[in-house]
Amino acid sequence: MRRLGFLLTFAGIVAAWQGLVSVTGVAPYILPGPLAVGRALVLHAGALLGHAATTAAEIALGLGLGTGLGFASAVAIGYLRPARRWLMPLLVVSQAVPVFAIAPLLVLWLGYGMVSKVAMATLIIYFPIATSFIDGLRRTEPGWLDLARTMTAGRPGAAWACFRHIRIHAGLPALASGVRLGAAIAPIGAIIGEWVGSNAGLGYLMLHANARMKVDLMFAALAVLAVLAVALFVAVDATCRRLLHWLPEGLPTEARTDWEEQR
Amino acid sequence: MPAVGIRVVGATLTYRGDIVFRDLAVDFDPGLTSCLLGPSGVGKSSLLRMIAGLAPSGGRVMGSDGGPLAGRIAYMDQRDLLLPWLRVIDNVTLGSRLRGTRADRPAARALLERVGLQGNAADYPRTLSGGMRQRVALARTLMEDRPVVLMDEPFSALDALTRLRLQDLSAELLAGRTVVMVTHDPFEALRLADRIYVLSGRPAELGEALLIPNYPPRDPTAGGLAALHHELLDRLKAADAGSEPERRPAARRHAAGAP
Numbered sequence: 401m402r403r404l405g406f407l408l409t410f411a412g413i414v415a416a417w418q419g420l421v422s423v424t425g426v427a428p429y430i431l432p433g434p435l436a437v438g439r440a441l442v443l444h445a446g447a448l449l450g451h452a453a454t455t456a457a458e459i460a461l462g463l464g465l466g467t468g469l470g471f472a473s474a475v476a477i478g479y480l481r482p483a484r485r486w487l488m489p490l491l492v493v494s495q496a497v498p499v500f501a502i503a504p505l506l507v508l509w510l511g512y513g514m515v516s517k518v519a520m521a522t523l524i525i526y527f528p529i530a531t532s533f534i535d536g537l538r539r540t541e542p543g544w545l546d547l548a549r550t551m552t553a554g555r556p557g558a559a560w561a562c563f564r565h566i567r568i569h570a571g572l573p574a575l576a577s578g579v580r581l582g583a584a585i586a587p588i589g590a591i592i593g594e595w596v597g598s599n600a601g602l603g604y605l606m607l608h609a610n611a612r613m614k615v616d617l618m619f620a621a622l623a624v625l626a627v628l629a630v631a632l633f634v635a636v637d638a639t640c641r642r643l644l645h646w647l648p649e650g651l652p653t654e655a656r657t658d659w660e661e662q663r
Numbered sequence: 664m665p666a667v668g669i670r671v672v673g674a675t676l677t678y679r680g681d682i683v684f685r686d687l688a689v690d691f692d693p694g695l696t697s698c699l700l701g702p703s704g705v706g707k708s709s710l711l712r713m714i715a716g717l718a719p720s721g722g723r724v725m726g727s728d729g730g731p732l733a734g735r736i737a738y739m740d741q742r743d744l745l746l747p748w749l750r751v752i753d754n755v756t757l758g759s760r761l762r763g764t765r766a767d768r769p770a771a772r773a774l775l776e777r778v779g780l781q782g783n784a785a786d787y788p789r790t791l792s793g794g795m796r797q798r799v800a801l802a803r804t805l806m807e808d809r810p811v812v813l814m815d816e817p818f819s820a821l822d823a824l825t826r827l828r829l830q831d832l833s834a835e836l837l838a839g840r841t842v843v844m845v846t847h848d849p850f851e852a853l854r855l856a857d858r859i860y861v862l863s864g865r866p867a868e869l870g871e872a873l874l875i876p877n878y879p880p881r882d883p884t885a886g887g888l889a890a891l892h893h894e895l896l897d898r899l900k901a902a903d904a905g906s907e908p909e910r911r912p913a914a915r916r917h918a919a920g921a922p
Binding site: 562572 | 712715716731733736737740742746747749757758760761763787788789807
């Protein structure tokens with residue numbers, strides 16, 4: 401039922417788009433109709449797929465790296481008090497400087513290839529992932545820690561054992577929220593990187609098509625990108641939910657409420 | 664496992680400038696169950712947390728043999744405190760996981776069987792009812808196999824029938840250990856305790872222990888206990904009249920999160 405509703409809305413928008421183009425007779429290099437875009441999709445399917453694969457790889461690598469780095473920083477900041485003093489400002493600064501502003505630098509340093517785009521995607525998602533996990537690590541049920549303290553009292557390594565076996569697990573739902581957010585914004589990093597300088601990827605294809613007035617191809621690339629981004633988010637969300645199957649009912653994780661409430 | 668009692672000497676606790684207790688001394692006899700009663704906010708849980716090493720004691724807490732209590736205590740809260748990401752069996756063996764030692768899973772299974780949950784070892788806590796979860800918590804407490812067991816209102820979140828069953832079960836399984844149980848329920852205290860203490864006043868003081876004959880669990884409606892019940896209620900009324908409601912601090916640290 402929900403899926404049908406979505407399809408109807410989508411079909412309505414496409415029909416309205418085609419109607420607008422037919423009625424106004426707007427030039428195809430300003431706004432191509434959905435039929436033209438569909439034709440471009442079929443005509444350039446090979447090129448689109450190739451560039452999409454590049455962009456998808458950049459996004460996936462960026463998401464993996466950003467998650468790893470965010471996880472590691474949060475663990476360091478959550479466990480070691482000195483690290484909090486040294487790393488926290490760095491974390492804030494990493495977000496204060498817009499990634500858009502340093503994109504040309506990254507391309508200059510890391511080249512036109514995939515590395516600079518992966519770096520861009522990593523940078524853009526690092527902060528939300530690290531901060532949500534830090535929050536999660538801090539908000540551990542105090543009763544669990546008390547229990548763990550009586551169980552490990554008088555033993556060396558007790559603090560780390562409590563952190564590893566309790567705080568980290570307790571923080572995972574928060575980390576999952578961060579990763580979901582990361583999955584939603586990682587494509588931005590990759591596309592910006594491709595715009596600034598590249599020779600492959602959907603962002604590159606869009607710029608290239610735009611310069612040659614092939615606006616239908618540009619729209620086709622945009623459609624592929626949208627499908628890619630949505631598929632990534634749905635996959636990440638499903639993975640997070642599978643890994644956190646133990647969450648008690650009614651304990652909200654953002655995406656769970658968002659998706660379930662529509663049923 | 665030799666029984667070890669608890670000796671508290673000169674315990675002092677200040678909470679937000681209010682002296683909760685000062686120079687408190689008490690001996691909990693080895694192998695017996697002692698219940699702590701008193702008006703809410705009087706410091707029962709604080710005393711328990713102090714013995715558990717979870718709050719600074721400002722005095723000395725030790726075993727009746729003079730040794731430290733760290734590592735000889737198992738703690739059970741009114742909330743089950745099960746870790747939701749661990750299966751029931753892994754929650755029961757949490758202690759060895761935290762200490763990095765091998766978990767004795769057959770022993771854990773045997774304990775689960777004693778609390779009637781042998782079929783739930785592989786379940787996650789979210790699938791269990793409140794009573795089942797508290798039974799898992801009891802199994803986890805017993806799995807620690809410590810001579811001293813501290814319980815903070817362990818059954819207060821349960822419905823009456825489940826509470827009765829769990830009281831019987833824990834009396835049976837905890838026999839021979841030194842148990843200190845905080846409770847607000849005189850009925851529960853009479854069922855389970857060998858000694859009942861009423862904590863009252865500010866700074867709080869422990870009255871003389873009420874000695875309860877026979878082995879727990881008892882039937883508090885049985886003839887001999889009626890007189891003790893009256894005596895206990897009188898003491899509680901006196902303790903309640905002696906406390907000043909508007910100055911009672913929220914001594915329980917997690918009171919807000921308690922169900």
